[in-house]
Amino acid sequence: MEFDYQFLFSNLPELTITGLAFGAIYALIALGYTMVYGVLQLINFAHSEVFMYGTFATLWTVWALTGTGGGVGGIQLLLILLLGLVMAMATSALIALALERVAYRPLIKKDAPRLIALISAIGASFVLAELMGLRDKVTAWVGLDDDLDRYVSGARINQSMASVVNMPDVNIGGLSIKTVDLLVIAAAIAMMVIVDQFVRRSKLGRGIRATAQDQETAALMGVNPTRTIQYTFLIGGLMAGAAAFLYMLKIETTKFDVGFLLGVKAFTAAVLGGIGNLRGALLGGLVLGVAENWGQALFGGEWRHVVAFVLLVVILLFRPTGLLGESLGKARV
Template sequence: MNFDFLFNNFAELTVTGLAFGAIYALIALGYTMVYGVLQLINFAHSEVFMYGTFAALWTTMLLVGDSSVSTMKGIGVLLLALVAAMAMSATIALVLERVAYRRLVKNNSPRLIALISAIGASFVLAELMGLRDRIAGWFGLEDDLQRYVAGARINRSMPNVLDNKQLFPIGDYQVTSIDVLVIVSAIVMMVVLDQFVRRSRLGRGIRATAQDPETAALMGVNSTRAVQMTFLLGGLMAGAAAFLYMLKIETTKFDVGFTLGVKAFTAAVLGGIGNLRGALVGGLILGVAENWGSALFGSEWRDVVAFVILVVILLFRPTGILGESLGKARA
């Protein structure tokens, strides 16, 4: 075990771990909210995220190309990329709800069937993205869209828009503007979502449906609407996560959702599935622990560390760190 490496790079490992964790947490919200309302693991949520990364990538490519841009224009481009990613992910999430789940929920079919539907939808969405050059070819569009559809199954990098400035040191590590941007915006989004679910009328409808769907209907909550809203919110958060991911990691491909999705789901379970604040706690802990673990044991042990932590915590707290569900939690 390489303790020296861990201690010498403690600040860097922790800060980048928090940035990763914040991204996990934003994705985890989608899993946790849908679970809270439908008791269903939306396995296709990882694809909702993946489409967001491409929306951010394409928007940036389209607006910037290979040229370099001024800071002001760069910020504008990034804002548009964020909006595009959120819109794309939200759309995919809504389509998913309509096509893969609504009928199953309406007919009260067993959760297992919805799970299979989720896994199927996940493959379909991933492969549609992976085969996009061929799909474009069917319509004779391949040449026009070459830059966007080619190399579907390899990593695509984001044009560099924003200088990654070093802001201030913690220990030996210079914290960068992207680290700060990722962590701060993830936390701000979470707070906004938390307040929305707690205080707004629609948010209350979602919570009521999560606690007791039948009684919620008696209060006048349109449950189909509440479920749709849940998917929409999860999609928006996944889109934001996708944008931040592209800032931090800068590359994506058609199957990028898989690992990220599994990690985010782990974060949701770790924090207590169904619990919004649990997603944040779970995500941050997972991100930091992974980084520390890979420093200690070598980076190939990264995922092992993540899942060992999950198993150990669930052994002692089967409902996750914060426990309670979206419904029962007061927040």
């Protein structure tokens, strides 16, 4: 193994920015894991699929509006981006709510062991991913494949959209930085702050925190647990949709199983920051993204994922509850 110190140090700022952009996406997905975990102590394994559906919503919106994508600018571009974001968030939120209704609520009602809820989540994840991967067969079965050919063909391979954002690189202090990266980081951090403040200050957020602390007592105080759990999934889904949109801006390519690795990474980020802790998810995501990118520069691209997991193991050894500790229930205003 060769260590490419030279490359790492000469490109440190650029690598950090790209890492932060990846990390911001991880953080947004991690939010869904961490909130559901905080409230239900359940690893929402199917959350990666919620994200994946968001990427397709973005892709198809861009296809439908621009034909091939690209070649638009100004106000039109802004509208397309806004609509893409809204579609992705709506789709992901719907999937997340459906997931809660079908795969989790019956189990929560029965007070089932937590491990079986994980199995249900895994099953739901398989179903959701395969439905997307088999969409050509499913639509052919319904008889719609001719009309939807464009959207359902090549169901098991990568699908790309052309670059929508073709703005020139930004020049800050002699560094040229991709506009997309800046956009992704700024948008992700803004959204994290909104959610954080929402959970901290709103009545609903107080309900979520109360349920995370003690579901029964919260119910006695007039918090509807089922409703609260629904809202938790809804917020997680919305953020996953936003993450999917930003991911498509940056990567521009998606596939039916794209969620799996990203989901694992995002969950890693959530654990890294302290699961159940919203600010921890942000910190964990950013740390993971940057560490991965530096590691890739240092050891080579094929060691990227190894760096992420080794980092996780090492941090958990020294801080067994993650960087910021677990605290959705304990968050104070």
